[in-house]
Amino acid sequence: MRVGYSRSVITPPIGTFMAGYAARTKPSIGVHDELYVRAIYVEDGEEKFISLALDILGVDVELASRISEIISKELPIEREKIMISATHTHAGPDIQGDYSQIRNYLREYIVDACCGAAMAAYNDLREVSVVQGVGSVEGITVNRRNPVKGSVDPRLHVIGFRVGRCPYAAIINFTCHAVVLGHNNLYISADYPGTLNKYVEILTGAKSLFLNGTCGDINPYTPGTDLNRVYDRSVGTFDDMEWMGKILACEAVKTMLLREAEDGRLYIRAKKLRIGVRKPYTLSEAEEMLRRAEEKYKEAQKSGDSKKIIEASYERWLARKTYDTLKIYKDIDAIETWMGAVSFSPSCAMVFLPSEIVVKVGLEIKRRSPFENTVVVAYTNGYFGYIPMLDEYEKGGYETIFPVSIVEKGTGEKLIDEAISLLMHLRSLY
Structure with missing residues (x-):
């Protein structure tokens, strides 16, 4: 197996409007930390796979399609095997707003940066062994729909790559909204995913790529969080961001360094989804x-x-x-996009899903998966609002109302079944 890594800065100019909060009406006034697109290219014989992680709120279908189309023309890889994800920071640029001139410039800039990072990763391939494991971090997240009894996912998943005995790169997955910083923040930032990546790289010398999970209803539980006002993230600070990133990075490093390397075997399968739109x-x-x-x-x-x-x-x-x-969506009844599943060994696999999904979907996929270490990634190859489970609609709330959620009811359950079908197929190949 060969792996290559690269990254490119995608930080927008100061003065760019930021995405994620309706209550934030002013443009950015500074940059706290850089935003990046990070790319990992994995190759094993005829099997090839690219994961791109962008420090932005979401990657819409049109943007993902453009990026994957260009990469597939420049590199020997099919477009459906290119997974383009967002970390879901709420302190990044608004590339889907009504600020047409700057928005179009930023989108073009992001396309170029993604394609460049993918090509640079391809040109830096090296022989690796795989290390993988699952850690756990409790007490730093909360289910915002049910702060007292609601489900969270404390698992922290690591898929690492070593050159000899030296850590080279790592894919890290955790399930939590990147909203340590609230609507009152006007500084561009990657939020806790950026801090996590920074400290993993400092502690190991390896390159780090963070991918978010099905965190649609999961918020940070940082110092100062009021469970009676759990949606209010105006309490978040840059110190809190460092606090959360350090905790997660330390668990990721421990999980990665304590595992023995294994000879990986890569398989990837993708499927085109057709998701109905409700009006x-x-x-x-x-x-x-x-x-x-x-x-x-x-x-x-x-x-x-x-x-x-x-x-x-x-x-x-x-x-x-x-x-x-x-x-x-006047003349559009369904959204079409790609989902994918990737396995690295008989015990480790990833599944990539679109948009913003509640935690129960990820938990159910992990419960039913034939792989011991199943990484569930959201915000991939499409961003079109929340995807709840059927029982969530009965309870109501922000994540279920139109137009915050535009998909037809039952989409959450459909994604679970599609994910398990792909994972079962991958497991049968070993």
Whole structure:
């Protein structure tokens, strides 16, 4: 097996608007830490696989398609074997907003950086052995839909590559929203995934690539977090970001260094998904909702009542997003994208899923998987909102409402079945 690694800076200019929070209306005022695209290219005989991890909120289908199309023309790899993921930082650039000129520039810049990183990784291939294991970090995450009894996933997965006895690169996976920093932060940052990568590299000398899990309802439980206001991340600080990144990095390093190397055998299979889009309103109904929301916001501003202004601002944002979403998907009934599964040994595999998925989906895939170490990666090859399980719709809440979630009901369960089908097939090849 041969592996190559590279990275490229994708930090946007100061003044770029940031993604992730409706309550954040001002542009960035500085850069706290650099954003990167990190690339790992894996080759084993005829099998080839690329993982790209971008320090941004999400990679939409159009962006992922453009990147994979270019890479597949430049390198000897099929486009469906290129997995393009986001770390889901909420302190990165808004590349899907209405700031057309700067948005288009940033998207082109990101495309070039991703393709360059992939090609550089390919040109730095070296013979490796595989080390893999599962650690655990409890007490630093919380289920924001049910802070007291809700499920979390404390497992930290590591797939490392050694050249001789020296660590060369590592893929690290943990399940938590990259929202240590809240809407009040105006500094560009990779959030805790960037800190994790930094300390893994300092401690081991290896290159680190972080991939987020099905963390749609999982938030950081940092010092200062109020469980009565668990969605409020304005309490987060850069010190908290360092705290969380160091904890995760130490567990990753321990897990990687304590494992014995094995001769890996790579297999990869991909499948094209067709995910239905639900449309609970007509475009004219959404237009009327937006008109009423705009009027309510103007009245709230006149009143000077800060509480009313915040509530009206959120309603206006929701109405605007509803209208914009229905306009985009007016003639589209389904989203098409690729999912994939990769195995490195009879006991270790990864599955890559699109968009923003609740933790129960990942937990169920791991429970049913034939691989002892199953890494479930979200935010890959498409970003189109939340994907809850069926029972979550009955409970309501932010992650289930349209247009925050636009997929047809049952999509979460469908992804579980598709993932298990791919994993079962991979396991049968050993």
